[in-house]
Amino acid sequence: MISPSSVKWVTTGLTISSIIGLSILPAALAQEVPTFNWETVGQFPCRSISNSLLTADQLTPTANLDWTSCYSGFQCSLLEVPLDYSSDKGNASIAVVRYPATASKSDYLGPILFNPGGPGGSGVTTIVCGAEFAELMGPQFDIVGFDPRGVSFSKPFVSFFNTAAERQIWTPSDLNLRYPSLNATSEVISNQWSQFQLISQLAQERDTEDFFQYITTDNVARDMLRITEAFGFEKLQYWGVSYGSLLGATFATLFPDKVGRIAIDGNSSTFVYRSSSHPLQYVGIMDWEAWYSANLTGSMMDTDKTLQTFFDGCVAAGPDGCAFYAPTASEIASNLDALTESIRAQPFPVLTSLSHGIVDYSFFRNYIFAALYSPYNAFVGLAHGLAQLSAGNATGAYTANQVPEFECDCDAPATAFTQNIYESQIVTSCGDASVANDSITDLREFYANEAKLSSFADIWALWRVHCSGWKVHREGRFLGPVGGNTSFPLLVIGNTADPVTPIAWARKASGLFPGSVLLTQDSPGHTSLVAPSLCTHGALRAYFQNGTLPAAGTVCAVDAELFPGGANATATASAKRALLLTEESKLIDAVRAIGDVVSPIASMGRVNRV
Numbered sequence: 108m109i110s111p112s113s114v115k116w117v118t119t120g121l122t123i124s125s126i127i128g129l130s131i132l133p134a135a136l137a138q139e140v141p142t143f144n145w146e147t148v149g150q151f152p153c154r155s156i157s158n159s160l161l162t163a164d165q166l167t168p169t170a171n172l173d174w175t176s177c178y179s180g181f182q183c184s185l186l187e188v189p190l191d192y193s194s195d196k197g198n199a200s201i202a203v204v205r206y207p208a209t210a211s212k213s214d215y216l217g218p219i220l221f222n223p224g225g226p227g228g229s230g231v232t233t234i235v236c237g238a239e240f241a242e243l244m245g246p247q248f249d250i251v252g253f254d255p256r257g258v259s260f261s262k263p264f265v266s267f268f269n270t271a272a273e274r275q276i277w278t279p280s281d282l283n284l285r286y287p288s289l290n291a292t293s294e295v296i297s298n299q300w301s302q303f304q305l306i307s308q309l310a311q312e313r314d315t316e317d318f319f320q321y322i323t324t325d326n327v328a329r330d331m332l333r334i335t336e337a338f339g340f341e342k343l344q345y346w347g348v349s350y351g352s353l354l355g356a357t358f359a360t361l362f363p364d365k366v367g368r369i370a371i372d373g374n375s376s377t378f379v380y381r382s383s384s385h386p387l388q389y390v391g392i393m394d395w396e397a398w399y400s401a402n403l404t405g406s407m408m409d410t411d412k413t414l415q416t417f418f419d420g421c422v423a424a425g426p427d428g429c430a431f432y433a434p435t436a437s438e439i440a441s442n443l444d445a446l447t448e449s450i451r452a453q454p455f456p457v458l459t460s461l462s463h464g465i466v467d468y469s470f471f472r473n474y475i476f477a478a479l480y481s482p483y484n485a486f487v488g489l490a491h492g493l494a495q496l497s498a499g500n501a502t503g504a505y506t507a508n509q510v511p512e513f514e515c516d517c518d519a520p521a522t523a524f525t526q527n528i529y530e531s532q533i534v535t536s537c538g539d540a541s542v543a544n545d546s547i548t549d550l551r552e553f554y555a556n557e558a559k560l561s562s563f564a565d566i567w568a569l570w571r572v573h574c575s576g577w578k579v580h581r582e583g584r585f586l587g588p589v590g591g592n593t594s595f596p597l598l599v600i601g602n603t604a605d606p607v608t609p610i611a612w613a614r615k616a617s618g619l620f621p622g623s624v625l626l627t628q629d630s631p632g633h634t635s636l637v638a639p640s641l642c643t644h645g646a647l648r649a650y651f652q653n654g655t656l657p658a659a660g661t662v663c664a665v666d667a668e669l670f671p672g673g674a675n676a677t678a679t680a681s682a683k684r685a686l687l688l689t690e691e692s693k694l695i696d697a698v699r700a701i702g703d704v705v706s707p708i709a710s711m712g713r714v715n716r717v
Contacts (some may be wrong), residue, residue: 108359111433111525114594121317123167123484123650124324133322135199135704136574137584140273141391142156142182146323148320149401160694163283165186166185167184167185167243168186168187168198168200168262168390169184169185169187169349170186170187172184172185172186172203172334172336172337172338173225174668176207177204177206177432178235178688180206180238181204181206181234181235181238182204182205182207183202183203183204183231184199184202184203184204184331185200185202185203185262186330186334186337187199187200187202188200188201188202188229188329188330190263190318190321190331191272191321191359192326192329193583196321197204197261197332197580199256199261199263199318199321200261200262201253201254201255201256201261201330201333201334201548202254202259202260202261203231203236203251203252203253203334203687204231204232204234204250204252204253205218205234205249205250205251205359206234206238206240206249208246208248209241209246209602210245210247210588210679212246214246215247215445215654216245216247216344217248217338217340217344218248218249218250218251218301218335218338218342218344219240219244219248219249219250219251219344219345219346219368219651220251220252220253220334220335220344221233221234221240221250221251221252221345221346221347221351222255222345222346222347222348222350222351222354222355223254223348223349223351223704223705224259224348224349224429224705225258225349225350225353225528225530225531225532225535225537226255226348226350226354226531226532226535226632227258227527227528227529227530227532227535228322228349228350228351228705229250229252229253229254229258229259229260229528229547230250230252230254230255230597231253231254231259231260232259232704233252233704233705234250234253234254236254236704237700237701237704237705238250239696239697239698240697240701240703242696242697243644243648243695243698243701244647244648244651244691244695245648245651248344248651248653249338249653251334251508253330253331253334255327255330255354255531255535256321256322256326256327256330257319257420257527257530257534257535258527258531258532259320259527260526260649263316263318264527265319265322265527265530265534266313266527267309267310267313267530268313268531269307269313269361270377270531271487274529277306277529280452286566286569287299287469287470287569288468288469288472288565288566289564289565289566289568289569290472290552291451291453291468291469291565291702292468294516295504296550296551296554296572297547299547299569299572300545300547300550300572302576303572303573303574303575303576304575304576305576306533306576306586307537307576307577307578310533310534310579311529311578311579314579319534319537319538319579320580320581322531322534322535322538323437323535323538323581323584323585324353324354324357324535324539324586325361325584326356326537327354327535328354328357328361328362329361330356330357330601331345331354332362332365333344335365338468340367341365341367341396342366342367342594342595343358343362343365343366343367343368343369344366344367344368344369344394344651345358345368345369345370345524346369346370346372346651346707347369347370347371348636349372349608349633349634349705350372351371351372351601352371352372352373352374352616355369355370355371355583355597356579356589356590356597356619356620357589359588359591359593359597359620360477360588360591361585362588363591363592363593363594364593364594365594366402366593366594366597366629366653367595368594368595368597368598369595369596369597369598370474370598370599370600370633370650371598371599371600371616372473372601372636373600373601373602373605373613373633373635374599374600374601374608374612374613374616374625375610375632383550386549388652395677400494404409405560405609406567406607406608406609406612407557407560407561407567407606407607407609407614408560408561408609408611409603409604409605409609409610410479410560410561410562410563410567410606410607411484411561411562411563412604412631412637413479413604413605413606413631414475414479414562414606414633415436415564415604416482416604416631416669417439417478417479417482417486417489417490417669418436418466419436420436420482420486420669421433421436421486421490421670422434422436422439422441423670424670424672425671427672428670428671428672429487429490429670430487430490430491430493430494431443431489431491431493431494431497432490435551440642443475444498444716445494446493446497446569447468447470447471447472450467450468450471450496451467451468454466454467454468454470454499455467455496455505457501457502457504457505459504459506464505466496466504466505467499470504470505470508471496471504472563472565472566473508473566474489474492474504474507474508475489475502476510476563476567476606479563479605479606479631479632479633479635480557480607480633480637480706481632481637481702481706482630482631482632482637482668482669483578483630483632483637483638483665483669484637484670484703484706486669486670487670487672488503488507488665490670491503492504492507497676508676514610525534532573532680533573533574533577534579536538536573537574537577537579538579538580538581538584539584539585539586539688540574540577540609541586542578543575545565545571545575546570546573550568550571550572550575553568554568561604567607581603589619590620591620592618592621592622593617593618593620593622593623595654596622596623596624597622597623597624598624598626598646598647598650598656598657599616599617599620599623599624599625599626600613600625600626600627600628600634600635600643601613601614601616601625601626601627601628601629602627602628602629602630602632602633602634602635602637603627603628603630603632604630604631604632604633605627605632605633606631606632606633607633608626608633610627613625614679624656624657624658624659624661625659626646626657626661626663627661627663628640628643628662628663628665629662629663629664629665630664630665630667631669631682634705635647636698636701636702636705636706637665637702637706638665638666638667638698638702638703639665639666639667639694639695639696639697639698639699640663640664640666641666641694641695642661642663643663643665643692644694644698645694646661646663648694653669
């Protein structure tokens with residue numbers, strides 16, 4: 108609730124220099140930790156699931172999973188685990204939610220844990236918002252979401268900020284401020300470097316209880332084993348997408364004899380750890396060496412290929428199906444280039460009933476890049492937005508990514524925000540990686556090399572800077588290499604045109620775990636959840652239900668259209684739908700619903716349904 112002394116903070120006008128100019132406030136005392144908010148599940152919209160009969164005081168951490176009914180049809184628990192698995196440094200508590208199996212006891216197959224990516228994505232939010240997981244996987248399983256240590260409802264809670272207002276200034280919602288294009292101006296790289304030198308200092312000062320060093324992927328993997336054992340099972344059943352693939356691969360490396368079923372979705376390659384490597388990437392199924400050695404090189408091998416599917420799909424859809432239509436893909440590409448330069452020269456001011464801001468070069472580049480994560484949801488809206496921009500109207504493009512103007516009580520603690528994906532991404536990714544000391548010159552060189560791979564290097568290469576000043580590292584943390592023989596083969600899934608995790612990485616990832624099988628989904632977008640596929644998701648279900656792996660070399664088509672209103676797409680889709688069995692239709696609907704929940708997490712909040 109807004110207090111009488113609240114102030115409306117409109118961050119649209121903030122510049123990088125004003126953010127860097129913030130003085131570091133005195134260190135906070137022991138930070139207030141959020142408890143479960145039983146009235147809501149976080150920042151992503153989903154069905155109404157409030158349970159007014161339950162309060163947060165009724166839930167306490169225990170060494171076992173003591174379930175309490177929560178939301179509507181779910182059960183929640185806080186599982187107590189060691190903060191440091193190598194010494195007695197106290198405990199962490201992991202927020203766990205499950206959608207209980209509905210099959211008989213004799214048919215029960217145990218829990219399937221799911222991680223939506225990030226790092227920093229809330230598994231509690233994801234599962235509660237995506238009960239369709241049970242429709243996809245089957246009634247024999249408990250569908251389990253958990254918030255990794257440091258994230259959202261788990262404790263200890265990671266925050267760099269003393270108040271919600273301070274947090275909003277550091278993490279503005281506007282795409283052009285939060286994700287500036289590295290070639291928007293000549294100062295962006297140096298300003299971003301300075302900002303993250305400061306955020307590292309701020310984080311160290313706010314880590315008053317010295318727990319940031321324990322927020323690492325290897326510890327989350329150990330927590331997953333504890334969750335599995337608390338269910339009474341010895342081996343993990345797990346599906347991880349985006350960063351969740353790294354988490355699954357790390358678990359399989361650390362506990363190869365504890366693999367029951369592990370599906371890693373949107374994969375990468377890995378090499379030998381190199382201590383001389385530089386800062387890191389932190390989304391997508393990624394090059395695992397890139398993560399643990401902090402090197403992002405190569406993640407954009409298929410990014411421009413993803414954009415090409417927009418051009419080709421628009422041509423195929425025709426003028427009635429694609430608002431940005433031109434007779435050839437090359438003409439559409441040229442029109443997009445011309446629009447980009449026009450916006451660079453003259454940005455659009457936008458005022459809506461919800462908020463206001465500027466569609467400038469950085470916003471526009473992010474607007475397009477975001478659509479590449481989720482093409483089947485975003486390409487139609489992207490085409491309309493581009494057509495409107497070409498006609499001088501930026502409202503559609505801005506509205507697709509706007510958020511309400513920020514209002515808060517300036518004295519409210521930052522922990523009032525349970526979705527702390529910004530801080531948890533930095534703490535986990537930088538804490539995982541080798542110590543990195545990039546200079547501004549190093550970053551400029553890195554960007555120049557990445558620009559040879561993709562036209563979107565100005566957006567993606569930004570992430571390398573985030574760990575350039577990070578100093579909090581735990582001795583003995585896992586640094587790779589990833590791979591090995593496992594007690595059950597892994598299922599590896601990759602898309603043919605993933606904008607941030609190329610299919611080449613998925614092929615190499617499969618080779619690191621002998622016996623694993625790569626299933627290729629023939630689609631653009633990030634992870635298999637971008638579009639329903641009876642082939643892909645039927646294989647996923649079979650893998651978990653009876654251990655069946657798809658044949659080597661399997662390539663799955665998707666049951667969706669990039670431009671469903673195109674010349675022949677509507678009739679074709681209707682004809683296909685008419686032939687589907689009821690169970691198949693339910694599976695398709697379930698995957699669509701899950702994808703709507705997961706996409707904003709995997710894209711770090713860039714993706715909105717348009």
